[in-house]
Amino acid sequence: MENSAIPRFAVISTLSVIVAAAGPVTFNLRDADGRFHPSSELTQSKATVFVFLATDCPNSNSYAPELARLYKDYENRGVAFYSIYSDPTETATKVREHDREYGIPFSALLDPHQTLARETGARVTPEAVIVSSSGEELYRGRIDDRFANFGKTRIRVDKHDLRTALDQVLVGKPVSNPDVPSLGCAIPGLNQAEPNPTFDKDVAPILFHYCASCHRPGQIAPFSLLAYPDAAKRASLIAMVTASHFMPPWKPFRTMANSKMQIT
Numbered sequence: 208m209e210n211s212a213i214p215r216f217a218v219i220s221t222l223s224v225i226v227a228a229a230g231p232v233t234f235n236l237r238d239a240d241g242r243f244h245p246s247s248e249l250t251q252s253k254a255t256v257f258v259f260l261a262t263d264c265p266n267s268n269s270y271a272p273e274l275a276r277l278y279k280d281y282e283n284r285g286v287a288f289y290s291i292y293s294d295p296t297e298t299a300t301k302v303r304e305h306d307r308e309y310g311i312p313f314s315a316l317l318d319p320h321q322t323l324a325r326e327t328g329a330r331v332t333p334e335a336v337i338v339s340s341s342g343e344e345l346y347r348g349r350i351d352d353r354f355a356n357f358g359k360t361r362i363r364v365d366k367h368d369l370r371t372a373l374d375q376v377l378v379g380k381p382v383s384n385p386d387v388p389s390l391g392c393a394i395p396g397l398n399q400a401e402p403n404p405t406f407d408k409d410v411a412p413i414l415f416h417y418c419a420s421c422h423r424p425g426q427i428a429p430f431s432l433l434a435y436p437d438a439a440k441r442a443s444l445i446a447m448v449t450a451s452h453f454m455p456p457w458k459p460f461r462t463m464a465n466s467k468m469q470i471t
Contacts, residue, residue, distance in 0.1 A: 231342025234323045236291075236316040239302040244289070244316060250340050253285035254376050256369070257336040258350075259329045260290045260315075262297060262305040263430045264392035267333035270350055271309035277350075278312050281373055288313040293324040293394050294440065324394055331391040335369045337376060346372040348387030356390065357453035393443030406435045414438060417455045 233246045249255050258274060260267045278288050290311055292302050302315045318324055327336045328347055337346040352366040372382045414422070414432050422432035431437050438445065448454040 232323070232326050232338050232344060233342065234316075234318075234326070236318055236323065237299075239299045239306070239315045239317065241299070244314065246342060248287070249338060249342055252287035252340060254340070254345070254373065255287040255289065255338050256281075256373070257289050257291050257316075257323065257327065257329070257338070259293060259324065259332050259334045259336070259394065260311075261292065261294050261332040261392055261394070262301055264332045265429050266354060266391040268309060269353075270333050271311055273350060275310055275312055277369065277373075280370075282313075284377060286373060286377070290315045291318050291323055291329070292316070293318040293321045293329070293397075295319045295321070295395065296436070296440065321394070321397060324397060329394065330397050331389050331393055333391050334389040337369075337372055337382070339376070345376055346382045346385050346387075348385075349389035354390045357448050357451050392441065393447075395440035395442075406438065410438060411435075 231246075232249075235243060235245045237243050256277075262268075274288075274290075282288065290306065290313060292315060297317065297319070299317060302317065305311075306315050316323070324330070327338075327344060329336055333350055335346070335348065335350055336344060338344050346369070348368055350367075350369045351364045352368070353361055353364050355361055368384065368387045372385070375382050418428075418432050420426070421428040422430065422437075424431055430441070432441070432445075445454075
């Protein structure tokens with residue numbers, strides 16, 4: 208097992224502390240089919256939506272149907288869409304297979320050096336960014352309010368933040384709420400602090416005791432946590448879901464079980 212130092216687990220406020228580049232967004236990224244897409248493509252549309260996704264993030268995968276509906280509703284109104292994969296471990300083959308499986312109808316751009324994520328201030332998946340034809344960032348945040356918290360999904364979506372922002376942009380109005388925090392999987396490497404504990408000594412024993420029974424190949428969890436690369440890329444996500452007690456499946460405290468939950 209690799210004796211690598213793993214970044215300290217720390218919960219990061221997604222958008223309120225992130226400031227995107229002051230100038231226009233610039234990029235020159237290759238899509239999953241090998242074609243380059245420069246930032247000059249922005250001029251071909253009234254607005255462009257970057258949706259930051261990850262192939263193994265349950266939250267972003269759950270939005271695939273809504274992304275297809277958004278594309279259908281806004282593409283013919285002059286809005287371009289790209290999915291952005293900023294996890295350096297994502298491969299073109301994996302992204303192509305993922306987008307085919309989930310029916311995502313627009314081009315997927317690979318951002319392995321995380322240049323676009325850093326320019327726009329995106330930090331989690333899913334997270335949407337709207338930029339103008341001149342590259343000005345107009346909106347950054349969630350797609351809608353489906354997720355109230357980790358493990359808490361609203362029965363009815365009340366706020367369609369991305370749709371509202373697009374509607375305002377298309378009629379020439381400023382976006383009324385341009386920064387809306389998004390709840391999802393942290394983009395690996397962007398939220399992590401300086402290394403301190405090591406994986407072998409400090410982290411692996413905890414993961415193997417509490418997580419590995421489900422987070423291993425062939426089990427119910429959506430990804431493995433057996434090796435250092437698996438845990439390192441999800442450090443911020445692990446911090447958030449454990450701090451909220453959403454994961455691991457928490458058992459009653461011993462005193463509570465003894466005094467109030469006499470189990471026979």
